[in-house]
Amino acid sequence: MRSLYYGDNLDVLRQHIRDESVDLCYIDPPFNSKRNYNQIYNNIGKEDRAQAQVFVDTWVWDTRANEGFDEIIANDHGRFSVQTVELIKGLRGVLKPGSLLAYLISMTLRVTEIHRVLKPTGSFYMHCDPTASHYLKILIDAVFLPKGGEFQNEVVWSYKSGGASKKRFAKKHDVVLFYSKSKKWTFNAQKERSYMKHKYGFKKSDFQLDPETGLQYSMVYARDVLEISSVGSDTAERLGYPTQKPEALLERIIAASSNPGDVVLDAFCGCGTTIAVAERLDRQWIGIDITYHSISLILRR
Numbered sequence: 001m002r003s004l005y006y007g008d009n010l011d012v013l014r015q016h017i018r019d020e021s022v023d024l025c026y027i028d029p030p031f032n033s034k035r036n037y038n039q040i041y042n043n044i045g046k047e048d049r050a051q052a053q054v055f056v057d058t059w060v061w062d063t064r065a066n067e068g069f070d071e072i073i074a075n076d077h078g079r080f081s082v083q084t085v086e087l088i089k090g091l092r093g094v095l096k097p098g099s100l101l102a103y104l105i106s107m108t109l110r111v112t113e114i115h116r117v118l119k120p121t122g123s124f125y126m127h128c129d130p131t132a133s134h135y136l137k138i139l140i141d142a143v144f145l146p147k148g149g150e151f152q153n154e155v156v157w158s159y160k161s162g163g164a165s166k167k168r169f170a171k172k173h174d175v176v177l178f179y180s181k182s183k184k185w186t187f188n189a190q191k192e193r194s195y196m197k198h199k200y201g202f203k204k205s206d207f208q209l210d211p212e213t214g215l216q217y218s219m220v221y222a223r224d225v226l227e228i229s230s231v232g233s234d235t236a237e238r239l240g241y242p243t244q245k246p247e248a249l250l251e252r253i254i255a256a257s258s259n260p261g262d263v264v265l266d267a268f269c270g271c272g273t274t275i276a277v278a279e280r281l282d283r284q285w286i287g288i289d290i291t292y293h294s295i296s297l298i299l300r301r
Helices: 010-014 065-076 084-095 099-117 135-148 246-259 273-280 290-300
Strands: 002-006 021-029 036-047 049-057 120-128 150-158 173-178 191-194 216-221 226-227 261-264 284-289
Touching: 002 010, 002 290, 010 284, 021 099, 021 246, 021 284, 065 084, 084 135, 099 120, 120 135, 120 150, 120 246, 120 261, 135 173, 135 226, 135 261, 150 216, 246 273, 261 273, 273 284, 284 290
Parallel strands: 002 284, 021 120, 021 261, 150 226, 261 284
Antiparallel strands: 036 049, 120 173, 150 173, 191 216
């Protein structure tokens, strides 16, 4: 199963992805950033440099948002938990119809379908930033927890790129919310380097020497803070896609929460980093995106 779909992921999920057929789903959806994103094309060096709009991350309360709200509240097909319906009712009273509520309704419809297609032992990772991460956590709680799911981690992806501010602490991290569909899930514990000089319970033989820095380190179980560089302008994997995530981040997630041969789904697959890493790690995969720029880029990749 190596399938790439072009279209609205809600339609694709409902029409083409079977119940309980996916082992791991990672999504990096729009964040409601109120920005338009362009892809940089650089096909013939600096002489041929152009941009094309990839997606618009600006949400409005329109007919589609209103229809989504009505679908959730009516719950004619029994898709939504009681908690989900009550949450959306409450959010409408608090937030009022507008950009944020429209965004959360869109995410509710899709997270509900992702829950449906996950196997009982499946895991779900949602990549987000502080724009709406607090609302998204409540939303996923309402979908997953009433049906036996569990919240596992708020993983912090820490990076150093971007600017700084004199008015606030520099914004240097994203959040990845990690849920399991049940109390039994796949998790392959990952290890990372620790450069602490004194580690309780460690022997001298547990430490190794880093030839590049000359520092001693030991291998310890990975924390929920992943310090991984973002995709900079000078990195080999850069594709010019505005929200491209580093392969090292997806490697950590896919290796931890799936095994070779498992099915990995990315319903907002963008430039295809999840797909590329899943392929390299010998996973089956399903990718969905609504823009032809993304589909074209993934096919070339």
